Amino acid sequence: MGLEYVKISPGFEKYMPRDYVDLVKFGPFGKKVDVMQLGQFKELVEDHPMCAGCYMAYFIRIFYTALPNPEDTIVIGTAGCARLSLSQAAVPFVYGNYGDTNAVASGLKRALSIRFPDKHKDVVVIAGDGGLIDIGFGMTMHSWFRKEKFTTIMVDNEVYGNTGGQESGMSPKGVQLKMAPLGKKFDKINAVELAKVAGCVYVARLSPTNPKRIAKTVRRAILAARHFGPTFIHAYTSCNIEYSIPTREVLADARNREKKDFKFYEWMTDEVKEFLEEVERKEREEVKR
Amino acid sequence: MPEQRVVEPEYLLLEAPRERKFITGSQAFAEAVKRANVDVAIAYPITPQSETMHLVGDLYAQGYVKDYYRAEEEYGAMSAIAGAVRGGARAFSATSGPGLLRGLEAIVSWPGHRIPAVLGVMTRVVNAPLSIQPDNVEIAYLLHSGLIVLHAENQQDVFDFTLAGFVISEKVDVYLPVVVATEGFFVTHAKGYVDLPPEDMKLPPRDPYKAPVPPTDCEIPPARIQRDAPVQKSNFMSYLIHAVWQQEVWSANKRAAKWIKHYLGGLIEVVNPDAEVFIVASGCAAAQGREAQRYATMEGLNVGLVKVKSLRPFPTDEIREVLKNAKAVIVPEHNIVGWLAKEVKASIPNSGIVVDGPRVYGGMTLPVELIMDEIYKAFGIKKEKKTVV
Numbered sequence: 001m002g003l004e005y006v007k008i009s010p011g012f013e014k015y016m017p018r019d020y021v022d023l024v025k026f027g028p029f030g031k032k033v034d035v036m037q038l039g040q041f042k043e044l045v046e047d048h049p050m051c052a053g054c055y056m057a058y059f060i061r062i063f064y065t066a067l068p069n070p071e072d073t074i075v076i077g078t079a080g081c082a083r084l085s086l087s088q089a090a091v092p093f094v095y096g097n098y099g100d101t102n103a104v105a106s107g108l109k110r111a112l113s114i115r116f117p118d119k120h121k122d123v124v125v126i127a128g129d130g131g132l133i134d135i136g137f138g139m140t141m142h143s144w145f146r147k148e149k150f151t152t153i154m155v156d157n158e159v160y161g162n163t164g165g166q167e168s169g170m171s172p173k174g175v176q177l178k179m180a181p182l183g184k185k186f187d188k189i190n191a192v193e194l195a196k197v198a199g200c201v202y203v204a205r206l207s208p209t210n211p212k213r214i215a216k217t218v219r220r221a222i223l224a225a226r227h228f229g230p231t232f233i234h235a236y237t238s239c240n241i242e243y244s245i246p247t248r249e250v251l252a253d254a255r256n257r258e259k260k261d262f263k264f265y266e267w268m269t270d271e272v273k274e275f276l277e278e279v280e281r282k283e284r285e286e287v288k289r
Numbered sequence: 290m291p292e293q294r295v296v297e298p299e300y301l302l303l304e305a306p307r308e309r310k311f312i313t314g315s316q317a318f319a320e321a322v323k324r325a326n327v328d329v330a331i332a333y334p335i336t337p338q339s340e341t342m343h344l345v346g347d348l349y350a351q352g353y354v355k356d357y358y359r360a361e362e363e364y365g366a367m368s369a370i371a372g373a374v375r376g377g378a379r380a381f382s383a384t385s386g387p388g389l390l391r392g393l394e395a396i397v398s399w400p401g402h403r404i405p406a407v408l409g410v411m412t413r414v415v416n417a418p419l420s421i422q423p424d425n426v427e428i429a430y431l432l433h434s435g436l437i438v439l440h441a442e443n444q445q446d447v448f449d450f451t452l453a454g455f456v457i458s459e460k461v462d463v464y465l466p467v468v469v470a471t472e473g474f475f476v477t478h479a480k481g482y483v484d485l486p487p488e489d490m491k492l493p494p495r496d497p498y499k500a501p502v503p504p505t506d507c508e509i510p511p512a513r514i515q516r517d518a519p520v521q522k523s524n525f526m527s528y529l530i531h532a533v534w535q536q537e538v539w540s541a542n543k544r545a546a547k548w549i550k551h552y553l554g555g556l557i558e559v560v561n562p563d564a565e566v567f568i569v570a571s572g573c574a575a576a577q578g579r580e581a582q583r584y585a586t587m588e589g590l591n592v593g594l595v596k597v598k599s600l601r602p603f604p605t606d607e608i609r610e611v612l613k614n615a616k617a618v619i620v621p622e623h624n625i626v627g628w629l630a631k632e633v634k635a636s637i638p639n640s641g642i643v644v645d646g647p648r649v650y651g652g653m654t655l656p657v658e659l660i661m662d663e664i665y666k667a668f669g670i671k672k673e674k675k676t677v678v
Contacts, residue, residue: 094505103368106365121507138361
């Protein structure tokens with residue numbers, strides 16, 4: 001049904017919430033919006049209760065702008081900071097149990113593929129480092145082994161932010177956090193390499209310093225997942241509270257990490273590369289026309 | 290695979306001609322799935338359940354089930370079931386004992402998520418020391434979660450409860466998951482007579498739009514645009530919403546009673562309603578209770594049987610009515626905690642007449658003689674024990 005489902009039945013405009021009417025009129029449904037147009041259209045996520053200066057909130061804002069097909073996208077999350085804004089976006093959101101995202105997404109994507117074999121219904125998991133690499137590790141890995149056709153995005157703040165700042169498997173070695181009173185004793189887990197080994201067909205790592213590149217990466221990951229298999233983005237989304245990064249410094253911190261361990265990295269299989277080049281070539285031609 | 294035609298649930302469950310087969314409980318589960326028009330089945334091995342999901346895998350290979358896979362473990366399996374059902378599919382899985390407990394966090398969230406699905410539970414010891422034998426203490430964990438819980442006595446019940454389970458689960462005024470529990474090995478690996486409707490018939494497909502909660506498929510207007518998630522916050526509105534939601538889950542659970550009566554002939558079955566002494570039992574214990582009732586009748590003792598088919602919704606009123614003139618109630622069980630005895634005691638005003646047991650656990654069989662001993666005690670009959678060495 002896609003676009004039809006966001007439309008308002010004639011005569012009901014005045015009864016629908018203002019926000020809804022604005023979304024249908026000025027939102028990104030059925031249009032191609034570019035991240036550089038932010039501020040010129042109604043965004044899928046606006047208000048959220050995340051902390052001032054939260055870089056995860058910024059990343060999620062760009063993520064929603066980049067969706068290739070927002071009217072046919074379902075986002076899946078789990079406990080953690082991200083779901084605070086994911087649950088307030090104008091895109092269906094499934095919040096299941098602890099660390100279950102990639103299992104829920106597997107079932108959901110398969111059901112949608114059975115029921116709508118001729119349509120693209122994009123399923124995207126956005127969860128934190130704890131949800132995907134600690135408690136949900138087995139389900140994350142096995143969804144990749146099984147070649148499930150959805151995108152997993154890890155918003156890595158290197159800490160359990162929402163439960164009060166505990167060490168996660170993605171915290172850097174040596175960092176002193178709650179539940180790591182003497183500092184973390186092992187290395188940050190190499191999620192990108194795990195994703196490649198486990199069978200993801202598109203893998204990227206980024207620090208959100210360049211909105212155009214974030215959007216392009218998200219878009220590529222979602223398009224590739226439709227046809228070829230699991231895709232993964234590892235995004236650094238700092239926790240300015242637990243890591244005591246002054247609000248004004250979060251971008252500088254992201255740039256700093258980009259120079260160190262979050263240098264932009266993108267890997268894809270040859271067939272995905274060929275597919276994306278073709279898609280992007282056609283898009284450029286359309287723009288010219 | 291034969292071409293299957295869709296028939297109405299009423300016809301398939303209540304009217305279609307049936308043919309008698311001699312099959313195991315695992316086969317009975319699979320025969321139900323075969324006729325249930327299942328979209329997605331998700332498996333994970335655990336004894337004694339595994340055989341059921343092997344057979345369901347064969348159904349997938351033959352084309353009866355549209356999608357099937359072996360999950361990473363039960364938490365993953367049960368979470369994926371939730372995902373598939375949210376996506377509008379009809380789904381089935383099965384597990385046992387430790388597997389049930391591993392998947393429990395996901396399973397007990399299904400009622401709140403309003404996930405209509407059917408889960409087979411083939412009971413098995415869950416406590417250490419390890420054992421794979423039947424012991425149904427795990428059912429106690431399911432009784433307080435909002436799930437509909439049916440307890441099958443034999444292979445025929447397994448078939449009927451499972452097939453009807455899909456229909457009851459998807460009723461708009463119910464929309465809750467149905468657990469069909471039965472004792473591992475005693476039922477799953479033993480053969481019994483099962484009257485089966487023809488295999489070229491199946492239930493209508495699930496209609497996910499005939500629902501109190503729409504599927505998550507981006508097809509139902511208005512779009513879900515939730516700008517301020519009201520739950521999961523620490524304020525009075527969120528507490529209220531959660532409280533009301535729980536009340537609705539339990540109301541829906543109660544509303545399932547009429548459908549269980551309609552499709553399965555009642556929440557309980559009563560043998561000899563005018564008895565002085567009753568055996569109240571569910572699952573395999575009901576089969577042994579049935580034998581004890583027969584022996585007692587042959588000995589001229591006025592004993593009745595109440596078989597509890599539905600543990601949730603629990604037949605409180607029905608049990609109270611049947612037991613109103615009973616002078617003793619014997620509750621044989623396959624677990625040490627006596628969850629059924631507690632339920633029965635809570636259902637009647639004179640709970641002192643309830644005998645706690647006999648109980649067997651750890652996988653032991655439940656000899657009819659143990660129940661007979663309690664019957665003799667209830668009638669004040671002294672029997673000499675013969676010991677044969």
